[in-house]
Amino acid sequence: MRHRYLILAATVSAIVLTFSVSMILLAAQGAQTKAPAPAAPAAGRGQAAPAPAATPARGQAAPARGQAAAAAPARPARIAGKPNFNGLWQALTGANWDIQDHSSEPGPFYQLGAILAVPAGQGIVEGNEIPYRPEALEQRKKNRLNRWTADPEIKCYMPGIPRANYMPFPFTIVQGTTTIAFAYEFATANRVVRMTNHQKAPVPSWMGWSNGRWEGDTLVVEVTGNNEQTWFDRSGNFHSDALKVTERFTLRNPDVIDYEATIEDPKTFTKAWKISFPLYRRLERNASQLEFKCVEYTEELIYGHLRKPTN
Amino acid sequence: MRHRFLRTAVVVVIAMAAVSLIAVPIVAQAPRPATKAPAWTPPKTPWGDPDLQGIYTSDDYIGLGMNRAAQYGNRLYFTDEEIAAREKNIEATAARDAVEFATPGGNVGTGPPGHWGERARRSPRQKSLITEPENGQTPALTEEGRLRAAQYTRQGAGTARPEDSWEGYTYYIRCISRGIAGSVIPVIYGNGTEIVQGPGYVAILQEMVHEARIVRLDKSPHTGSNIKTYMGDSRGYWDGNTLVIETKNILGNKTGIGGNGGGTPFSEDAKFTERLTRTDKDTIQYTMRVEDPRTYTAPFTFTFPIRREPGYQNFEYACHEGNHGMMNQLSGARADEKAAAEAARQNR
Numbered sequence: 001m002r003h004r005y006l007i008l009a010a011t012v013s014a015i016v017l018t019f020s021v022s023m024i025l026l027a028a029q030g031a032q033t034k035a036p037a038p039a040a041p042a043a044g045r046g047q048a049a050p051a052p053a054a055t056p057a058r059g060q061a062a063p064a065r066g067q068a069a070a071a072a073p074a075r076p077a078r079i080a081g082k083p084n085f086n087g088l089w090q091a092l093t094g095a096n097w098d099i100q101d102h103s104s105e106p107g108p109f110y111q112l113g114a115i116l117a118v119p120a121g122q123g124i125v126e127g128n129e130i131p132y133r134p135e136a137l138e139q140r141k142k143n144r145l146n147r148w149t150a151d152p153e154i155k156c157y158m159p160g161i162p163r164a165n166y167m168p169f170p171f172t173i174v175q176g177t178t179t180i181a182f183a184y185e186f187a188t189a190n191r192v193v194r195m196t197n198h199q200k201a202p203v204p205s206w207m208g209w210s211n212g213r214w215e216g217d218t219l220v221v222e223v224t225g226n227n228e229q230t231w232f233d234r235s236g237n238f239h240s241d242a243l244k245v246t247e248r249f250t251l252r253n254p255d256v257i258d259y260e261a262t263i264e265d266p267k268t269f270t271k272a273w274k275i276s277f278p279l280y281r282r283l284e285r286n287a288s289q290l291e292f293k294c295v296e297y298t299e300e301l302i303y304g305h306l307r308k309p310t311n
Numbered sequence: 312m313r314h315r316f317l318r319t320a321v322v323v324v325i326a327m328a329a330v331s332l333i334a335v336p337i338v339a340q341a342p343r344p345a346t347k348a349p350a351w352t353p354p355k356t357p358w359g360d361p362d363l364q365g366i367y368t369s370d371d372y373i374g375l376g377m378n379r380a381a382q383y384g385n386r387l388y389f390t391d392e393e394i395a396a397r398e399k400n401i402e403a404t405a406a407r408d409a410v411e412f413a414t415p416g417g418n419v420g421t422g423p424p425g426h427w428g429e430r431a432r433r434s435p436r437q438k439s440l441i442t443e444p445e446n447g448q449t450p451a452l453t454e455e456g457r458l459r460a461a462q463y464t465r466q467g468a469g470t471a472r473p474e475d476s477w478e479g480y481t482y483y484i485r486c487i488s489r490g491i492a493g494s495v496i497p498v499i500y501g502n503g504t505e506i507v508q509g510p511g512y513v514a515i516l517q518e519m520v521h522e523a524r525i526v527r528l529d530k531s532p533h534t535g536s537n538i539k540t541y542m543g544d545s546r547g548y549w550d551g552n553t554l555v556i557e558t559k560n561i562l563g564n565k566t567g568i569g570g571n572g573g574g575t576p577f578s579e580d581a582k583f584t585e586r587l588t589r590t591d592k593d594t595i596q597y598t599m600r601v602e603d604p605r606t607y608t609a610p611f612t613f614t615f616p617i618r619r620e621p622g623y624q625n626f627e628y629a630c631h632e633g634n635h636g637m638m639n640q641l642s643g644a645r646a647d648e649k650a651a652a653e654a655a656r657q658n659r
Binding site for chain 2: 075076079080084086155156157158172173174175176177178179180181183184187188189190192202203205206207229286288289290291293295296299302303306307308
């Protein structure tokens with residue numbers, strides 16, 4: 001036994017050593033190619049490469065850090081006297097599986113093993129209980145049984161609010177003064193929050209109609225005109241077209257938003273209830289919102305039975 | 312939702328365009344000098360960027376072709392007489408749209424009433440969307456572009472009927488995307504674009520197929536070239552009062568400059584440069600330059616104004632969620648085939 005460990009340790013050391021040497025050589029090479037400046041001695045230790053001045057590593061460094069690249073405009077802490085929510089955000093909860101506390105369970109296809117299996121998760125519902133009306137609770141149980149076919153996410157339908165905010169995809173907030181755009185990566189779903197000229201929702205819609213206001217430094221958004229076709233999660237928590245969501249966005253620090261939403265739907269719930277979780281700024285190098293146009297991954301599922309038979 | 316009406320609507324638009332062309336007297340006249348945009352300074356956002364925000368529509372340029380009719384040569388603008396004639400047509404159309412009930416015994420089609428679409432409120436000044444090259448013609452396709460065009464035509468209208476599968480339809484009819492160029496070119500409805508700005512960002516939200524483009528102004532590099540998307544990766548900057556947006560990394564062989572992103576698909580190497588300049592309180596001059604040397608033998612530019620109009624706003628266009636048109640066309644085709652097979656069996 002001991003011998004095996006010894007061999008293993010020796011192998012690991014050899015790999016680490018080789019790696020380090022290569023890195024030093026690479027760095028030295030880099031120093032030569034990138035910095036042919038006259039004063040570049042001691043290239044042997046790879047330290048001659050000058051630390052690039054004001055690396056635009058994120059291009060959106062908060063002014064607090066004072067690290068913003070010279071070329072990139074710094075992100076102002078406030079816009080017209082209000083906190084600045086601009087940027088790329090994402091929740092890190094397992095709430096899209098189930099907004100309530102849940103244990104782990106198998107996924108829909110045993111062939112995929114651990115992939116798509118559901119990890120345990122702490123819920124985002126304050127107090128964990130959702131005050132369903134009795135008949136609504138029956139429907140919620142049915143939804144759960146049918147979740148692998150009935151969840152609208154399967155068909156790439158717009159997720160609605162609040163679900164769009166805690167799906168495992170980032171979204172961008174573009175905040176002006178009279179309008180604030182929320183652009184979600186999933187299904188290119190989006191909405192514009194009206195800070196002035198509030199309107200009654202003109203028609204029911206998937207993403208609802210968002211009227212916003214400031215309460216001190218908190219952005220409050222009332223979402224009405226929601227249709228009854230979206231769910232809260234993959235486990236069948238649902239609502240009716242009487243849903244009203246009141247969201248509250250508060251900056252905890254430049255990179256974290258405390259998000260809270262009050263859910264009211266007298267057709268489905270006996271009283272209002274709340275969800276809350278943090279949204280984190282995506283800080284990876286050049287973190288960018290990409291595109292997840294999932295429609296084409298659902299067409300075989302939706303229209304497959306209508307394809308012309310080949311024979 | 313309205314897809315089932317698309318074909319009819321497309322026919323109507325083509326007919327309208329044809330009628331407009333015939334109705335316009337062809338008056339030979341020296342080309343007007345391109346009028347310089349009047350010196351108008353747009354307001355600034357609180358953080359100092361030119362303010363382009365609002366909801367705009369390209370409706371006035373509905374039906375105006377990419378290419379200029381050959382007889383106009385290098386003449387880009389309509390004459391005042393031509394514009395007057397076109398505006399008469401617009402008035403007549405508005406009067407027809409206002410009719411609430413069909414005349415008894417009138418010729419009623421199966422298409423939607425005219426007012427379901429969007430209409431121009433005034434005549435375009437230009438005779439074509441394309442302004443570069445000067446003759447207003449889309450440059451010739453390259454060899455590779457011709458092959459791609461042929462393949463596109465075969466898929467769409469050749470051997471396989473589109474009804475055989477959803478794959479026979481365009482990415483627009485499938486509610487996926489109209490692509491970067493197709494999303495701005497005016498069509499029969501859904502021409503609304505909302506612009507929202509924040510420090511370091513511009514969001515461009517297009518009603519049709521609910522596109523939401525995020526343009527970063529932070530001088531960050533484009534995302535890696537192995538990441539291709541329908542709408543591409545956009546970075547922008549201010550050139551005076553003009554917002555310049557550079558986009559690349561689109562998925563190749565998907566969308567082109569035809570209506571709603573149809574037509575010869577671009578290659579994945581295509582590069583797009585858009586310029587948005589607010590020329591007065593209600594107007595943005597929108598320009599796109601296309602460089603796709605694998606598809607076109609020369610770069611080209613098209614331009615048109617987009618305008619704020621009283622009462623015009625964007626609504627949620629839940630295209631895929633309500634794509635009954637696709638379901639109905641496919642199921643209709645299968646039902647037809649079944650009926651034909653049954654008839655053939657009985658006739659045997």
